[in-house]
Amino acid sequence: MGNPLPRDPIADAQRNWERHGWGDVAAPMAAITAIMRTQQILVARIEGVLKPFGLTFARYELLALLSFARSGALPMNKASALLQVHPTSVTNAVDRLEKAALVVRSPHPTDGRTTLIELTSEGRTLSKRATTALNAEVFGQSGFGDDDVEHLIRILGSFRRDAGDFTDA
Amino acid sequence: MGNPLPRDPIADAQRNWERHGWGDVAAPMAAITAIMRTQQILVARIEGVLKPFGLTFARYELLALLSFARSGALPMNKASALLQVHPTSVTNAVDRLEKAALVVRSPHPTDGRTTLIELTSEGRTLSKRATTALNAEVFGQSGFGDDDVEHLIRILGSFRRDAGDFTDA
DNA sequence: GCAATATACTAGGACATCCAACCGTTTGGA
DNA sequence: TCCAAACGGTTGGATGTCCTAGTATATTGC
Structure with a gap:
């Protein structure tokens, strides 16, 4: 859908937020936006693998x-x-x-x-x-290191529980 | 869309993966699925706030x-x-x-x-x-701790760069 | 200078998601 | 017992995303 940008657009957005006096929420905004974009990339990969089926x-x-x-x-x-x-x-x-x-x-x-x-x-x-x-083509080559995978599972697990997805653990 | 489940469905999926002999990719699968679900929760929150506008x-x-x-x-x-x-x-x-x-x-x-x-x-x-x-209503109450926000920005930033989103930093 | 290629945007179509409304079926309290 | 309320699923409508193709304008290369 396009070539790499010279700069990270989410980091730029974070700087814009700080510049406008919203520094207190700039980092969570960036984290949330990054989750959105990551999801988009992952869905595209997954759909690419599934299309032949x-x-x-x-x-x-x-x-x-x-x-x-x-x-x-x-x-x-x-x-x-x-x-x-x-x-x-x-x-x-x-x-x-x-x-x-x-x-x-x-x-x-x-x-x-x-x-x-x-x-x-x-x-x-x-x-x-x-x-x-x-x-083979997605989960085995996720691009996340083992530590990152553990971090993600822990952080997002907490988030989902707090959001009311489930009650155990 | 529903009440909390008694158990984390993603943790269950991870166990299913392990049980079927795919233990080597079970954790990344769970992390990726968690990103999908988290994105879905966040979008719902954001759209809820934006709807009045x-x-x-x-x-x-x-x-x-x-x-x-x-x-x-x-x-x-x-x-x-x-x-x-x-x-x-x-x-x-x-x-x-x-x-x-x-x-x-x-x-x-x-x-x-x-x-x-x-x-x-x-x-x-x-x-x-x-x-x-x-x-006020989303980024300021993201539910992510400060450390988690930093982890997410770092982990997902790497991922997005590797995926070809941008070239700097 | 002109043809070939590349770029910018839009039109139409396939999918997915949610919400609101509707129709049977089941359940529970008077 | 019986009817109102709850439940399970589908239909129709609005949005958004992407893809493919088509039109118009720019740029390149011979």
Whole structure:
């Protein structure tokens, strides 16, 4: 999307904040902006790896989640909660995965409101292949040192807990 | 979008990775997933603060960028490069900001291909008010400790440089 | 000087995300 | 028992992001 800039635009923004008398919040602003940009870079890498499999990140996450469920099936609302996305986003992803024959919808045996999402065997196979690719091409070459990974997990874990994502640990 | 989960879903995913024999990349996977989720939480907070101003994050970023330009004007392509988003995303944002009378498009004096985006006085005022709100309600209460902020800036700065965002420092 | 190439922006399309509203199903209290 | 409230999912709409292609203007090279 472009060549490298001569200067770090986020460091520049931080300097602008300080120059305008907002020095007290300039550093957190820079950290937050850096998280945004890093996420953008990571999504682009991940989507690049998944494209040959005909998957997007959202659909991959759903497949991976199902592949870890004992039965290979989960209620929609459970998937929504675990992936921490809006229920309508799950509806959307399931629609497309179902069209691709990677999952099927089935009624819940006892609760008439609930729909179960179930992995097909093609879905399970594709999930495994995509995970192997991601492990090799993204997670295995994250660009973060071991210490940095530990720092990130700790710092962001605290943040997510404080934000109300979960209650344990 | 939901109540807190009893357990950290990302820590669970990391355990699943280890259980499947991918222990060598489980930690980076968890760190990357945590960045994704953190970004999502932060965007939601920011959009919540900006909504009363009739702004989205994308539009705010453009206004803020313009407000730091000496003349209050920038070429579209410059804005695209500094915000590190696709040119069509800038076109989209400018369309809406222009409709809201917060910016205006004007032709470049010497290069007929280039369009300048210029802040109106309403745009400048709104940008200032929105920034004040974000500083108070988001950046000033980020939930990151001072040390964490420094860690994040350093770790993510390295990452972004290695990813080709910029060349200096 | 003119053709070939590069640059700047926009139009249209595919996806994803969220919100608001709606429709069945289930649950719980009067 | 029965109806209101809660729950689970989908539909429709607004935004944003990217990609591909197309138009117009600049720049380069022969």
